[in-house]
Amino acid sequence: MKRILINAGILFLLCLSAAGASAAERLEISFTYPSFKGDFYASGLVAFPPGAVGDENQLKVVNAAGLEVATNVKVRETWFDGSLLSADITFAANSSRPDRYHLVYGGDTLRAKRLGETAVLPVSAFSVGGAARTVETMDMPVGQINVRVDRSPDIRYYWHLVPLTALLFLTVIRSRRTSR
Amino acid sequence: MKKHQDQGGLKPEYASILDGFYRGLAPSGLSPDYRAETEVYRRRSRLASAGRLYESLMSASGVAAGPRVGYFCNLVPEELIRACGAVPVRLCELDHACARLGEEVLPGDACPMIKSICGSAAAGRYRDLDLLVIPAACDGKAKLSELLAPVRPVYLLDLPRSSEYLRNADAWTGRYQDFFDFLKERFRSRAGRSELTAECRRANLRTQLFRRLYHFRAGHPGLINHFDYFTLVSLSFRLEPEAWLDLAGEILAEAVGRAEGLKFDGRRILLAGSPIIFPAYKVLDILYEFNCEAVADSLCSGYGHLYDPVEIDEETETGIIRALALKYLAASLCPCFMGLNKLLDLLVDTTAEYRLDGVIYHDLRLCQVFDMQTVAIRQVLKEKRIPFLSIKTDLGREDTGQLKTRIEAFLEMLG
Amino acid sequence: MKPRRRITLSRRIIQLACLILLVYGGYLFKGRLAGQEANVGEPPGTGGSLFPDLKAPKGAMSTTQFAPGSILWPSGATPVLENYPPTLVCRFNPKGGLFKACIVHFFSENFTWQTHLKYLLPHLTLFVLLCFLLGRFWCGWVCPIGSLGDLLSWLRRRMNVPVRRFPAGFRNALVFSSYGLLGATLGISTFIGLPNYSRFQCYWFLPYCQICPARLVCPVFGLIKPGWKDFTNGVSATFTLLAWLVLGLFVAAFYWGRRVWCHLCPVGLVNSWFNRGAGLELHKKAVKCNKCGYCADACPMGLTAMYEADTDRKYNQNGCIMCLRCLEVCPKDGCLSCRFFGRRVLESRY
Numbered sequence: 011m012k013r014i015l016i017n018a019g020i021l022f023l024l025c026l027s028a029a030g031a032s033a034a035e036r037l038e039i040s041f042t043y044p045s046f047k048g049d050f051y052a053s054g055l056v057a058f059p060p061g062a063v064g065d066e067n068q069l070k071v072v073n074a075a076g077l078e079v080a081t082n083v084k085v086r087e088t089w090f091d092g093s094l095l096s097a098d099i100t101f102a103a104n105s106s107r108p109d110r111y112h113l114v115y116g117g118d119t120l121r122a123k124r125l126g127e128t129a130v131l132p133v134s135a136f137s138v139g140g141a142a143r144t145v146e147t148m149d150m151p152v153g154q155i156n157v158r159v160d161r162s163p164d165i166r167y168y169w170h171l172v173p174l175t176a177l178l179f180l181t182v183i184r185s186r187r188t189s190r
Numbered sequence: 191m192k193k194h195q196d197q198g199g200l201k202p203e204y205a206s207i208l209d210g211f212y213r214g215l216a217p218s219g220l221s222p223d224y225r226a227e228t229e230v231y232r233r234r235s236r237l238a239s240a241g242r243l244y245e246s247l248m249s250a251s252g253v254a255a256g257p258r259v260g261y262f263c264n265l266v267p268e269e270l271i272r273a274c275g276a277v278p279v280r281l282c283e284l285d286h287a288c289a290r291l292g293e294e295v296l297p298g299d300a301c302p303m304i305k306s307i308c309g310s311a312a313a314g315r316y317r318d319l320d321l322l323v324i325p326a327a328c329d330g331k332a333k334l335s336e337l338l339a340p341v342r343p344v345y346l347l348d349l350p351r352s353s354e355y356l357r358n359a360d361a362w363t364g365r366y367q368d369f370f371d372f373l374k375e376r377f378r379s380r381a382g383r384s385e386l387t388a389e390c391r392r393a394n395l396r397t398q399l400f401r402r403l404y405h406f407r408a409g410h411p412g413l414i415n416h417f418d419y420f421t422l423v424s425l426s427f428r429l430e431p432e433a434w435l436d437l438a439g440e441i442l443a444e445a446v447g448r449a450e451g452l453k454f455d456g457r458r459i460l461l462a463g464s465p466i467i468f469p470a471y472k473v474l475d476i477l478y479e480f481n482c483e484a485v486a487d488s489l490c491s492g493y494g495h496l497y498d499p500v501e502i503d504e505e506t507e508t509g510i511i512r513a514l515a516l517k518y519l520a521a522s523l524c525p526c527f528m529g530l531n532k533l534l535d536l537l538v539d540t541t542a543e544y545r546l547d548g549v550i551y552h553d554l555r556l557c558q559v560f561d562m563q564t565v566a567i568r569q570v571l572k573e574k575r576i577p578f579l580s581i582k583t584d585l586g587r588e589d590t591g592q593l594k595t596r597i598e599a600f601l602e603m604l605g
Numbered sequence: 606m607k608p609r610r611r612i613t614l615s616r617r618i619i620q621l622a623c624l625i626l627l628v629y630g631g632y633l634f635k636g637r638l639a640g641q642e643a644n645v646g647e648p649p650g651t652g653g654s655l656f657p658d659l660k661a662p663k664g665a666m667s668t669t670q671f672a673p674g675s676i677l678w679p680s681g682a683t684p685v686l687e688n689y690p691p692t693l694v695c696r697f698n699p700k701g702g703l704f705k706a707c708i709v710h711f712f713s714e715n716f717t718w719q720t721h722l723k724y725l726l727p728h729l730t731l732f733v734l735l736c737f738l739l740g741r742f743w744c745g746w747v748c749p750i751g752s753l754g755d756l757l758s759w760l761r762r763r764m765n766v767p768v769r770r771f772p773a774g775f776r777n778a779l780v781f782s783s784y785g786l787l788g789a790t791l792g793i794s795t796f797i798g799l800p801n802y803s804r805f806q807c808y809w810f811l812p813y814c815q816i817c818p819a820r821l822v823c824p825v826f827g828l829i830k831p832g833w834k835d836f837t838n839g840v841s842a843t844f845t846l847l848a849w850l851v852l853g854l855f856v857a858a859f860y861w862g863r864r865v866w867c868h869l870c871p872v873g874l875v876n877s878w879f880n881r882g883a884g885l886e887l888h889k890k891a892v893k894c895n896k897c898g899y900c901a902d903a904c905p906m907g908l909t910a911m912y913e914a915d916t917d918r919k920y921n922q923n924g925c926i927m928c929l930r931c932l933e934v935c936p937k938d939g940c941l942s943c944r945f946f947g948r949r950v951l952e953s954r955y
Contacts, residue, residue, distance in 0.1 A: 164723060167657075167723035167724065167726050167727065168723055168726065170726035170727050170729070170730040171726060173730055173734070174726065174729060174730045174733055177730075177733045177734055177737045178733060180737065180882065181733075181736075181737050181878075181879055181882035181883075182882060183882070184881070184882035184883075185881040185882035187919070188881040188882070188918075188919050188920075188921050353896070355896065355897070355898030355901060355902075355912060356898070356901070356909060356912070356913075359898060359902065360770075382765075383765060397955075398955075401955065498895070498897065498936060499936050499955060501899045501903070501934040501936060503899070503902055503903040503930075503934055504762055504767070504768055505762050506761075506762055506765045506766065506767050506768070507765055507767075508767035509762070509767060509768065512902065513899070513902070516897050516898050516899055516902060517897065520896060520897045520898045521895045521896065521897035521936075529896070531896065531915075532894075532895055532896050535891070535892045535893070535894060535895075536895070538892055539892045539893050
């Protein structure tokens with residue numbers, strides 16, 4: 011049994027895939043611009059739900075104007091049906107012209123611009139999807155996918171504090187009334 | 191093994207001198223005849239099966255064959271004696287004729303029961319027994335172990351006087367274990383825990399029936415009257431458990447069958463204090479005369495002898511002996527042990543549970559300890575608003591008139 | 606048969622049933638659950654179970670990592686139910702057992718993994734609820750190690766060996782030591798969970814479990830040789846020797862005494878904090894007591910409060926394992942009673 015602990019982004023994508031994988035997804039890419047002025051690579055590991063991204067060309071990165079940016083995609087892992095599980099995505103950005111980028115995948119998305127990654131540039135890591143959703147673990151036995159995902163909000167756990175406190179309080183009160 | 195215990199601490203030379211004195215006291219023996227009394231009580235009984243009860247009081251049937259061990263007080267575990275193949279006979283008696291003979295041996299202001307026992311011994315009534323077991327419960331009993339030594343071999347069961355379980359349980363177990371070892375050697379028995387368990391079971395069967403009878407009497411007063419009740423208990427002093435169960439079972443069955451629609455318009459009281467043993471039924475006679483029934487009691491010749499069961503927690507030999515020690519010693523109500531709390535609890539609880547009219551404290555004159563705790567009982571019961579009467583008497587019938595007046599006044603006061 | 610006798614009889618039946626359930630529950634229910642698990646995975650995100658299964662984070666030590674024969678083996682098979690009941694349920698069961706593990710295992714493992722508090726809350730709530738309702742009832746009626754000890758005591762009684770009664774001071778010293786054991790376990794577990802000290806995890810992981818007699822006993826129930834020795838280095842050799850010593854103590858404690866071990870058990874200690882406030886109460890009607898001492902004599906934990914009591918009150922003691930033996934042996938009708946939140950459930954009868 012192979013056990014992979016995946017990061018918060020996976021879960022977000024998994025949730026979206028559960029909602030419906032046919033339409034193209036558009037996720038904001040967030041990173042901090044480095045202090046120097048000039049070109050650099052934004053790079054990040056992104057995970058996808060099963061069946062959402064058929065191959066490395068069914069995703070692209072667009073800027074605020076909606077124009078595609080040249081990207082380099084290196085597939086890390088694939089799902090059992092051959093679709094992408096996770097991939098390293100790298101694209102070039104310039105810190106003197108800050109822009110907002112989005113990751114688009116799914117549906118009929120097709121990547122047109124490829125980045126050869128010839129220049130040696132500083133790298134800034136990015137993440138997708140904004141705030142992280144919790145995920146427990148992901149088990150991948152051979153031949154089947156065994157995923158246990160927790161999509162529930164924190165309140166699902168924290169409400170236990172109410173009965174827990176009440177029970178402890180009652181125990182203390184009742185103990186005080188009992189002679190030693 | 192322990193020669194000094196066997197002989198009760200008296201050298202053979204001195205013992206034979208004392209024995210000669212005893213034989214001179216009652217050369218022809220003494221065998222009081224109570225047929226007239228049994229006939230009176232048989233007629234007073236409302237049960238047909240009581241005839242058999244009073245018959246067996248006079249006959250020797252139902253007593254098993256084998257070496258007989260006489261013992262005093264309900265502090266001696268009869269289960270141990272039975273397990274060794276001997277027959278335990280409780281010798282506690284309150285016999286006026288014997289007591290008068292006992293006054294030749296003992297001072298007049300000794301306890302009537304001690305005098306009675308001593309008189310019986312001097313009259314040679316214990317000579318057919320194989321062993322006498324005397325617990326050092328009170329000073330009188332302890333001294334008896336020496337005075338009775340010429341009559342029969344005596345084993346003195348020396349017990350600590352505090353009935354506090356926490357401090358004494360180990361000591362009691364040790365004393366009982368010694369006693370058991372002594373019995374095993376004496377009667378050449380190889381008794382172990384299977385014999386002990388069997389004997390405890392027999393005794394518990396008796397306790398179960400006794401408890402049913404005790405509760406029945408409280409609910410249906412007068413049907414098994416207090417004469418029948420105390421006679422039944424004193425029969426258990428010498429009857430085998432099975433013979434006793436047979437007898438008591440018959441009486442209870444008949445009483446239960448006739449319980450329907452029974453009315454009792456008299457007083458129901460709890461009798462506490464010194465033991466009452468046939469034929470010393472003077473107080474019971476007076477109560478009967480005023481239609482008052484002693485439905486509950488705390489006497490060592492009644493409740494105390496049969497009410498407590500043996501609870502075997504650990505079925506090892508030591509465990510069973512320990513359980514016996516707890517049954518006989520920790521739960522004991524004897525005033526010689528420090529158990530006033532238990533007695534007060536029992537009086538308060540039983541009076542409330544059975545809604546009894548009051549408590550009569552039977553105080554056998556000249557027993558100091560019974561007398562001494564009267565004041566505490568009186569004050570506590572006064573506080574708890576339980577009517578209480580203490581009567582001080584002895585085995586003679588001379589004070590009957592005076593007792594009648596006091597008891598009548600008490601019963602009238604109950605309203 | 607007297608009606609009261611049934612308390613011990615039913616206790617023995619429940620103990621046996623629980624022994625089978627807790628130890629062989631993995632074998633009995635695993636197949637069905639494994640089938641369910643396969644279905645769960647297909648569409649991802651079907652939601653977590655009521656009790657989130659707590660697993661080791663990447664890089665942290667986990668019982669699944671130990672090879673056969675190692676001191677923390679066998680384990681690793683997932684249990685049938687992912688929670689922690691208030692009694693001794695061993696993780697070191699082949700096939701995982703019915704429940705995940707005992708509460709001490711729960712604390713030491715999750716302190717090491719530094720699991721987020723919120724994931725512990727559901728488990729803790731269930732634990733506290735059960736303890737609040739029944740107090741240390743689990744020790745007397747459910748705990749497989751306690752049942753095994755009762756079996757040893759029974760053997761002793763069969764062989765006519767009298768019970769050793771230990772003085773209160775000795776028993777208090779055992780309770781004191783159990784605080785020490787629990788404190789040391791939690792301390793070590795937290796320490797090796799700190800980022801800079803994770804290198805200690807390979808030898809100090811689950812320190813109490815390594816010496817707990819259940820770790821050696823429970824695999825034997827599953828016909829598997831436990832990891833009974835490891836002399837690779839000083840720490841593991843010490844743990845091995847300690848484990849042997851504790852197992853010897855365990856057997857001796859149950860053979861010569863009754864439930865002496867239970868004074869030392871940290872799981873019982875955690876349960877005992879709830880005893881005096883528990884819903885299951887023991888009451889005494891003092892006026893009915895004839896001071897025979899049978900209750901104190903029969904108490905496997907050697908408690909005497911019930912005997913000493915002179916007023917009508919609730920007498921729940923920290924050490925009480927709710928075996929109700931006192932109530933069973935009490936020869937006075939209605940003197941001792943067992944109540945559930947004040948409602949009378951059982952009372953002594955002869």
